[in-house]
Amino acid sequence: MPLTLNEVSHRYGPGLPWVARRVSLEIADGETVALMGPSGSGKTTLLSILGLLTRPTEGHVLVDGRPTVGDRAAVALRASLFSWVFQTANALPRRSALDNAALPLLVRGVDRPTASRIAAAELRRLGVSHLAARPARLLSGGELQRVCIGRALAAAPRWILADEPTGQLDHRSTAAAADALFLGRPIGTGVIVATHDPDLAARCERVFRLSDGCLTGEARP
Numbered sequence: 461m462p463l464t465l466n467e468v469s470h471r472y473g474p475g476l477p478w479v480a481r482r483v484s485l486e487i488a489d490g491e492t493v494a495l496m497g498p499s500g501s502g503k504t505t506l507l508s509i510l511g512l513l514t515r516p517t518e519g520h521v522l523v524d525g526r527p528t529v530g531d532r533a534a535v536a537l538r539a540s541l542f543s544w545v546f547q548t549a550n551a552l553p554r555r556s557a558l559d560n561a562a563l564p565l566l567v568r569g570v571d572r573p574t575a576s577r578i579a580a581a582e583l584r585r586l587g588v589s590h591l592a593a594r595p596a597r598l599l600s601g602g603e604l605q606r607v608c609i610g611r612a613l614a615a616a617p618r619w620i621l622a623d624e625p626t627g628q629l630d631h632r633s634t635a636a637a638a639d640a641l642f643l644g645r646p647i648g649t650g651v652i653v654a655t656h657d658p659d660l661a662a663r664c665e666r667v668f669r670l671s672d673g674c675l676t677g678e679a680r681p
Contacts, residue, residue, distance in 0.1 A: 462486045463510060463619065463650075468519035469673075470505055479505045480516070481673045487652060489618060492642065494661035495654045497670035503654035504623055506670065510652060511621045512538040539568070543612035545641065547624035549604040553597035557583065557607045560596055564615040575614075582610040586640045602633025609640045613649070620645065622653040626660055638663060 470480040480502045487493050495503045508514040512528055521528045528537055551560045558579055565575035583589045588606050612620050626634040642663050661667050669677040
């Protein structure tokens with residue numbers, strides 16, 4: 461079932477410029493999608509609206525054809541449907557890579573042994589199990605981003621939302637992180653990525669292009 465934007469527009473206050481304007485799109489379960497456009501085109505705002513972090517000024521966000529109405533409904537859906545990967549890897553610096561990867565499961569109430577087992581399996585699949593005991597502050601940027609992708613996957617979301625996930629990585633680390641994001645995901649988990657990187661976008665099944673908050677085109681790489 462899809463994640464849908466229906467005539468969504470947004471601005472961050474009365475009288476301020478529109479950062480998204482009458483955007484409509486539909487993303488299916490398991491689909492990989494890129495949002496592309498120059499800085500200021502509305503990519504991050506649209507990603508935040510899709511992930512129910514930002515409530516649009518106008519229009520509707522629908523999950524499985526049902527509107528997401530009210531803050532409580534959005535919070536409940538957000539926790540169960542989405543995991544995030546950001547441009548700057550967010551981790552607890554003094555905790556181990558394994559602890560960081562297990563964190564979303566612990567927040568959901570999963571017991572620590574089970575959370576650690578699931579997180580360890582994700583780190584192993586992504587080729588960073590040898591880093592499991594190392595504090596996050598001692599990891600390289602590429603290593604830490606793969607741990608954060610493992611954390612996102614461990615939560616078993618329907619969609620992973622990634623905001624410029626390779627924007628601060630070198631070429632080799634970018635390739636490893638992209639492999640982890642697209643090849644490491646389980647069947648049925650979709651990826652929605654906001655990016656400037658055409659190589660990253662080329663891994664997606666569809667690419668939506670944005671300019672000045674408007675959807676200007678759709679392509680299939």
